[in-house]
Amino acid sequence: MMEAVLSRPSRRHMLKGLGATVLVAGRWGTRAALAQDAASAAAINAYVAIAPDGHVTLQCAQSEMGQGIATTFTAILADEMEADWSKCATVFSPAAFSPGGEPYRNPRINWQFTGNSESISSFHPFLRKMGAAAREMLIAAAADRLGVPASDLVARAGMVRHNKSDRAVGFGEIAAAAAAQPVPSEPQVKPESEWRLVGHGRSLPRNDIAAKVEGRAVFGIDVKVPGMVHAAVMSAPTIGGQPAAIEDAAVAGMAGVLKVVRLDGAVAVVAEHYWQARLALAKLKVEWQVGPAGAFDDATIEAMYAKAMTGDTGWAEAESKGNAPGVLAASKRVVTADYQSPWTSHAPLEPMNATVEVSADGATVWAPVQGPQMVQIVLSQVLKVPPGKVAVNRTYLGGGFGRRLIADFVAQAAICAQTAGRPVKLIWSREEDIRQDWYRPAFVQHMRAALGPDGQPVALHTKLVAPTILSPVSPVPIKPGTVDDLSVEGLVKHSYAVPNLRTDYNMLQVPVPTMVLRTTGHGPNNFALESFIDELAHAAGRDPYQYRRQLLRDDPETLAVLDRAAALARWGKAPSGHFQGIAVVNGFGSCLCQVVELSLVGGAIKLHQITSVADPGRVLDRTNAVSMIEGGVVWGLSVALYSAITFDQGRPRETNFDRYRVATLPDAPALVTDFLENRKTIGGLGEIGPVCVPAALCNALFAATGKRNRRLPLAREGVFTVYGKLYG
Amino acid sequence: MAKFNFTLNGAATEVDVDPSTPLLWVLRDHLGLTGTKFGCGAALCGACTVHVNGSSVRSCAYNMDSVAGASVTTIEGLGNNRVQRAWIEHQVPQCGYCQPGMIMAATALLKDKPKPSAADIEAAITNICRCGTYARIKQAILAAAG
Numbered sequence: 062m063m064e065a066v067l068s069r070p071s072r073r074h075m076l077k078g079l080g081a082t083v084l085v086a087g088r089w090g091t092r093a094a095l096a097q098d099a100a101s102a103a104a105i106n107a108y109v110a111i112a113p114d115g116h117v118t119l120q121c122a123q124s125e126m127g128q129g130i131a132t133t134f135t136a137i138l139a140d141e142m143e144a145d146w147s148k149c150a151t152v153f154s155p156a157a158f159s160p161g162g163e164p165y166r167n168p169r170i171n172w173q174f175t176g177n178s179e180s181i182s183s184f185h186p187f188l189r190k191m192g193a194a195a196r197e198m199l200i201a202a203a204a205d206r207l208g209v210p211a212s213d214l215v216a217r218a219g220m221v222r223h224n225k226s227d228r229a230v231g232f233g234e235i236a237a238a239a240a241a242q243p244v245p246s247e248p249q250v251k252p253e254s255e256w257r258l259v260g261h262g263r264s265l266p267r268n269d270i271a272a273k274v275e276g277r278a279v280f281g282i283d284v285k286v287p288g289m290v291h292a293a294v295m296s297a298p299t300i301g302g303q304p305a306a307i308e309d310a311a312v313a314g315m316a317g318v319l320k321v322v323r324l325d326g327a328v329a330v331v332a333e334h335y336w337q338a339r340l341a342l343a344k345l346k347v348e349w350q351v352g353p354a355g356a357f358d359d360a361t362i363e364a365m366y367a368k369a370m371t372g373d374t375g376w377a378e379a380e381s382k383g384n385a386p387g388v389l390a391a392s393k394r395v396v397t398a399d400y401q402s403p404w405t406s407h408a409p410l411e412p413m414n415a416t417v418e419v420s421a422d423g424a425t426v427w428a429p430v431q432g433p434q435m436v437q438i439v440l441s442q443v444l445k446v447p448p449g450k451v452a453v454n455r456t457y458l459g460g461g462f463g464r465r466l467i468a469d470f471v472a473q474a475a476i477c478a479q480t481a482g483r484p485v486k487l488i489w490s491r492e493e494d495i496r497q498d499w500y501r502p503a504f505v506q507h508m509r510a511a512l513g514p515d516g517q518p519v520a521l522h523t524k525l526v527a528p529t530i531l532s533p534v535s536p537v538p539i540k541p542g543t544v545d546d547l548s549v550e551g552l553v554k555h556s557y558a559v560p561n562l563r564t565d566y567n568m569l570q571v572p573v574p575t576m577v578l579r580t581t582g583h584g585p586n587n588f589a590l591e592s593f594i595d596e597l598a599h600a601a602g603r604d605p606y607q608y609r610r611q612l613l614r615d616d617p618e619t620l621a622v623l624d625r626a627a628a629l630a631r632w633g634k635a636p637s638g639h640f641q642g643i644a645v646v647n648g649f650g651s652c653l654c655q656v657v658e659l660s661l662v663g664g665a666i667k668l669h670q671i672t673s674v675a676d677p678g679r680v681l682d683r684t685n686a687v688s689m690i691e692g693g694v695v696w697g698l699s700v701a702l703y704s705a706i707t708f709d710q711g712r713p714r715e716t717n718f719d720r721y722r723v724a725t726l727p728d729a730p731a732l733v734t735d736f737l738e739n740r741k742t743i744g745g746l747g748e749i750g751p752v753c754v755p756a757a758l759c760n761a762l763f764a765a766t767g768k769r770n771r772r773l774p775l776a777r778e779g780v781f782t783v784y785g786k787l788y789g
Numbered sequence: 790m791a792k793f794n795f796t797l798n799g800a801a802t803e804v805d806v807d808p809s810t811p812l813l814w815v816l817r818d819h820l821g822l823t824g825t826k827f828g829c830g831a832a833l834c835g836a837c838t839v840h841v842n843g844s845s846v847r848s849c850a851y852n853m854d855s856v857a858g859a860s861v862t863t864i865e866g867l868g869n870n871r872v873q874r875a876w877i878e879h880q881v882p883q884c885g886y887c888q889p890g891m892i893m894a895a896t897a898l899l900k901d902k903p904k905p906s907a908a909d910i911e912a913a914i915t916n917i918c919r920c921g922t923y924a925r926i927k928q929a930i931l932a933a934a935g
Contacts, residue, residue, distance in 0.1 A: 126884050127882070127883030127884030127885065127920045128883070129883075264880075266877070266880065267880060267882075269882075269885065270876075270877055270880060270881075270882050270885070271877055273882040273885030273888055274873045274876045274877055274881075274882065274885075274888060274892065275824070275864065275865075275869065275873065276822075276823075276824020276825070276863070276864035276865050276889045277824065278885055279823075280826075280886060282823070282826070282827060283817075283823035285821070285823075291818070316790065316807065334806075334810075334814070334818050334819065335814055335817075335818050336806075336807060336809070336810040336811070336814045336818065337807065340807065340809065408919065409884070409886075409919055410826070410828045410834065410836055410884070410886045410887050410917065410918070410919045411826070411828070411884075411886045412827065412828070457884070457885065458884060459826070459884050459885070459886030460884045460886060460919045460920060461884075462919070488827070490830055491828065491829040491830055491831070491834075492830075684880050685880075688880070688883055688922070688925075691921065691924055691925075692883055692920045692921035692922060693921065694921065695918075695920075695921025695922075695923060695924075696919075696920075696921050698921075717829055717830075717831050717833060718829050718831075718833040718834050718917060719831070719833055723917055723919065724921070724923075725915060725916075725917060725923070726910070726911060726914045726915070726916075726918075726923040726926060726927065727911040728923070729921070729923035729924050729927075732924050784911075
């Protein structure tokens with residue numbers, strides 16, 4: 062997602078990285094990161110260490126936020142090196158600027174982050190080579206030990222075997238010798254047919270689930286370090302506001318209270334226990350300076366969107382093929398529609414929190430973060446220390462959805478720790494978590510299409526107004542007046558064969574912080590595009606599935622998921638009174654089609670089944686892949702049905718789950734999920750799952766009612782589910 | 790500060806805390822049992838669900854006066870029960886943060902209704918899962934019911 066702003070590593074850099082720098086640096090660099098019981102392990106390379114007893118410790122460069130990456134990364138490495146799965150353990154790697162941390166950057170963009178659904182797509186070839194390099198070094202060490210040619214040896218299940226003499230040595234016995242072998246310059250990965258842990262419909266039990274079920278898993282909020290105290294935070298009542306005066310006399314004598322700390326746009330209380338900090342915060346008298354945008358509200362923001370959409374300034378061309386404006390101007394058969402997706406909050410169930418200890422020349426962080434390298438950069442600025450002196454210990458993340466890519470909450474904890482002179486665990490209340498969010502902004506699309514004689518679109522022109530979502534997570538800011546590549550995703554580079562295409566983008570400047578959220582631009586843009594294609598199909602008097610088939614003639618993989626989903630959902634053969642809607646997407650290196658089937662009960666939506674078929678090229682773990690898609694469906698239902706942030710008096714109205722509504726258990730209908738593996742390259746599944754749900758749902762609703770819903774969420778448009786009232 | 794005596798996972802327990810401290814923070818911060826999670830602080834999401842005298846309560850909004858003399862069970866006190874085993878069998882958790890609360894709610898449901906219908910499950914499990922594991926939660930509860 063960041064190729065526009067970060068130079069891609071050159072091919073030479075990649076080869077150098079794989080051959081020498083990464084592997085050699087990793088030998089030394091990772092030792093400190095290994096678990097205590099693996100202290101005597103030999104580091105074969107930056108990702109693999111083997112203890113004398115044969116236990117293998119594998120580094121996970123990415124953050125585990127529910128997507129199962131800690132299991133799948135480990136399985137990719139273990140499979141390539143032919144390790145014994147029962148002896149493999151996973152540790153979270155150091156951050157990129159830490160000593161030895163270089164090899165844990167995303168190899169595509171040389172930046173360590175977990176997001177954009179690209180852990181697998183960016184790391185898979187690299188991890189296979191790391192595993193293969195370890196296997197080749199183990200085989201070379203075994204050849205020395207056994208006095209036989211390496212070509213006569215095979216590695217399998219944590220052993221290197223010499224079948225001719227029926228001898229074998231365990232990985233643990235030769236680990237130290239393997240670590241001393243020359244690093245292979247071009248390690249040879251196994252053919253897919255020899256994958257034993259991943260692919261081919263396999264599923265592994267995830268390595269984090271037992272701990273999560275027993276309450277043992279350590280999330281950021283569960284961290285305990287010696288001498289630790291707690292901080293609670295209260296932000297300015299208006300967005301962008303600042304504390305003007307803090308009257309702390311009222312809290313000075315309160316039990317456990319240690320410090321009152323002024324922060325950028327907020328005030329914190331540090332106390333021995335968390336609830337003591339909360340009690341003191343409630344007593345604190347703060348005079349707040351109003352934010353620069355004052356008491357803006359929804360009408361203010363909507364007027365800004367409307368002005369941008371109808372005005373001539375701020376536009377940038379995101380994609381142009383043929384002459385869409387010209388064809389539209391000459392056409393007598395033009396369809397026009399406007400769509401709007403609302404402001405939404407990430408609201409992962411674990412509120413933002415971080416534990417920080419500040420020392421004389423650096424800091425140690427324990428936190429649930431998606432952007433460890435961003436944490437190092439931000440704390441190096443806050444604490445005036447080199448980024449490499451900020452150690453980041455990643456815990457499990459209680460959801461992320463993009464929010465934990467930025468480090469504002471870690472910076473607050475660092476300032477509190479520095480002020481208090483003690484390690485501080487800072488925890489936002491749910492209200493602060495939503496109020497201090499960087500929201501996914503509203504997206505407003507104005508779409509026009511010209512239909513040809515056969516009813517198929519011959520020109521499609523989209524105008525999108527949305528603030529940037531990429532800039533806050535990018536090391537280089539995205540300038541107004543240019544194209545934010547993530548904001549326009551799904552409107553550009555889609556799979557539909559339309560001869561004349563034009564997408565214009567207007568990066569609106571708003572007084573509210575904005576950033577990426579699960580599905581990035583694809584979510585809101587797919588709602589617009591796939592609703593509009595449905596409208597075109599109906600305008601042409603065609604079946605929406607068949608209409609899309611014709612439009613997908615140039616993308617056989619996406620056409621295949623469309624066909625498979627239609628077949629699985631029994632498209633067109635729904636029981637009487639049931640109605641279906643379909644939508645499709647090509648994004649995150651994968652493609653997906655979803656079909657929603659619903660009926661109306663007393664005017665309310667009853668969902669019956671949602672069918673999903675995805676093609677990520679290769680499914681490495683089927684059970685986990687199903688989790689990603691089906692969990693994504695529920696996320697998509699929250700977006701379609703319930704969730705919206707609205708503004709009043711310069712602040713969000715919704716600050717907890719009473720008003721910021723999300724899907725609950727009864728909302729999830731029967732889910733049918735399948736995969737194809739036609740795509741040539743491996744893609745992501747973490748972000749794509751929700752993408753087609755809003756459009757498919759609204760298309761089904763149109764089939765049922767004849768009324769088109771072009772604004773989300775439906776609950777704000779007076780459309781409810783049969784559970785909407787019960788759980789409202 | 791005030792002293793409260795209660796039974797926690799079968800053991801007699803005494804704490805001396807500010808009497809306004811919710812049960813959740815007594816468990817997490819004073820007694821070190823971090824399996825019970827903080828999600829909303831307003832009894833809306835259920836991440837903090839524990840059992841008091843066998844019934845589900847949302848500990849983030851549960852007063853210590855009501856805990857005095859009672860028996861409290863947390864996720865750490867379930868002892869790998871059939872609900873937890875079904876959760877592992879069905880690979881329910883994604884991020885896992887809501888799951889201790891879900892498991893406590895499901896365990897209480899099965900105590901009241903050993904053979905719950907789908908409607909019983911929909912009515913009883915009002916906890917929030919942002920990862921969207923609801924389909925597997927339903928399957929795991931039905932499997933645990935046998």
